[in-house]
Each structure stands twice: as C-alpha cells, then as structure tokens.
Amino acid sequence: MVQHFLVKGRVQGVGFRWFVQSEAARIGLRGWVRNTDDGHVEVLAAGTPDQLEDLVLALGRGTRGSRIDNIESHPLADSEGDELQAFQIEGAW
Numbered sequence: 001m002v003q004h005f006l007v008k009g010r011v012q013g014v015g016f017r018w019f020v021q022s023e024a025a026r027i028g029l030r031g032w033v034r035n036t037d038d039g040h041v042e043v044l045a046a047g048t049p050d051q052l053e054d055l056v057l058a059l060g061r062g063t064r065g066s067r068i069d070n071i072e073s074h075p076l077a078d079s080e081g082d083e084l085q086a087f088q089i090e091g092a093w
Contacts (some may be wrong), residue, residue, distance in 0.1 A: 018089065034091045059071055
C-alpha cells in the first residue's frame with residue numbers, strides 16, 4: 001500500500017522531517033519526506049495498512065516544537081512504491 005501525505009501547520013524548522021524519517025524507519029516503511037515551497041511537509045510512504053496507520057499517528061503527534069493543523073492523505077497505486085528505498089529525507093543539507 002502506498003500513501004501520500006501533506007502535513008500542514010508549523011512543520012518546518014522544528015526537526016519535523018528528521019522526526020518523520022526516524023519514525024518511518026522504526027515502523028519499517030519505505031519512502032521519503034521533504035519540505036514544500038509553501039511551508040508544508042510532504043510524505044510518500046509504502047508499507048502495510050497497519051504500518052501506515054502508525055505513521056499517521058506519529059504525524060499527528062509531531063515534534064515538540066511543531067503544530068499540526070491538518071494532514072491531507074490520499075492513496076496511490078501500489079506501483080508508485082516499486083522504486084522506493086529505505087525511508088529518507090529529500091532535500092536535506
């Protein structure tokens with residue numbers, strides 16, 4: 001199962017991408033997390049329904065300095081996950 005998330009709120013500059021990468025790796029997901037130009041964080045994750053549910057809970061919890069206003073989610077075709085590797089941060093310095 002492959003899911004795309006867009007996390008809105010105060011999620012940039014608060015260690016959110018590193019938090020997501022850590023949680024997703026712990027859960028055993030494949031995929032990536034990255035900042036968007038408009039101040040959100042985008043996540044693409046592949047795993048089982050239970051793993052993705054665990055990720056949604058983590059996204060909603062966020063980091064100490066974050067504020068989660070909304071999480072948009074939509075499923076993608078399983079083929080979208082064929083090329084995904086171990087969970088990583090995209091665009092990190």
